[in-house]
Amino acid sequence: MKQRTTFRGICLTTLLSGLLLSAGGVNAKEWTSITIATEGGYEPWNLTLPGGKLSGFEPELMENLCPRMGIQCKLVVQNWDGMIAGLNAGKYDVIMDAIVITPERKKVVSFTVPYAATPASFITVKGTLLPPAPVIKLHDNEKEIQAAIAPLKAALKGKTIGIASGTVYTPFIDKYFKDVADIREYNSSADAILDLQSERIDAVFDDITFANSTLARPENSNLTFSGPQLSGPIWGEGEAMGVRPADAELKAKLDTAINAALADGTVKKLSEKWFKADVTP
CATH class of the missing domain: 3.40.190.10 (Periplasmic binding protein-like II)
Known part of the structure; x- marks a missing residue:
């Protein structure tokens, strides 16, 4: 997906907040619930239905991944321009918006394994x-x-x-x-x-x-x-979810769930439903 010459959301404030959160995240956290930010307007990856319910490839993927992890998930809408800054400021725990892994983004975001790779x-x-x-x-x-x-x-x-x-x-x-x-x-x-x-x-x-x-x-x-x-x-490497660098345990849980969903064909099935093509990495 997407990135400006200096990609969206990366600024001095984001870098500083990311470093502060990383420094404070020494103790392991027991993840029982997470908040996931998505744009809700990048169809068919994510979209907002009449009435406000979020749907699309990524929200349906999370409906499968969250039970695998045994975690309660809440999806919220966030404009893409402020998504990475909001993550590192602690507004939510995961960002999910057809986000392509790039070396520049890796400086401030820890990415899961990719669940898609698209032309x-x-x-x-x-x-x-x-x-x-x-x-x-x-x-x-x-x-x-x-x-x-x-x-x-x-x-x-x-x-x-x-x-x-x-x-x-x-x-x-x-x-x-x-x-x-x-x-x-x-x-x-x-x-x-x-x-x-x-x-x-x-x-x-x-x-x-x-x-x-x-x-x-x-x-x-x-x-x-x-x-x-x-x-x-x-x-780049493909589309993935982003978490704060300090949240290694959460990334590990997401990686395990994504790999399982790739292995059993869940991601392929959802890909063909929403994209009319198999975009699994």
Whole structure:
């Protein structure tokens, strides 16, 4: 999922609060209940139903994991921009929002084992740029990346690209496309799609799970994938939950539950239900 050039939520306050909590977390804690923060608006990973109930891939996954751990779980809604800072300030115990593990985030957050690994792609109005193309797996290899994106750069020359701010894709778009296109950041992926429909921008770059959900809506029948889906280690280790570095016991409980849910097919089943594809790592 997502990260700004200096990723969302990382600031001096977050670093200091994380260090203070780490220093104070010497004694083991008996985890009988936890509070989990999610955005509640990044469909199909997480969404808010009429009446306020949280649903989606991640809330349903937690409905399976919490009984495995013998822990009572409470889900709360938190804007993504303040999620990591809120975690390290003690507002909740776990963050869960299609969060991709990155080296930068590891400096202030302890991640569980990943439960998903997803590619990303451009979304455009049908017939305006490139047709959909097969998946390309990319590693952290400059020559490989440049060769893969050359057709995309040519097609997007002089265009405007929308991207949700703070995503793992934001620095990629800034690095490789700002020399040929105007980059416009949004508070949410849904806002970028609205501007795409209003012809204020020419393309949106985002996770294919979000894209598939978006394209399935009747009002978006004029939209499509453009060019190849880009996957692989270039996006990091995969999506995982985050906990405070001091909470090693909680991370261990979550890791055990996630691994069990991966092994018995639970994660795959939920993935195919919500994403129409198997995105297990």
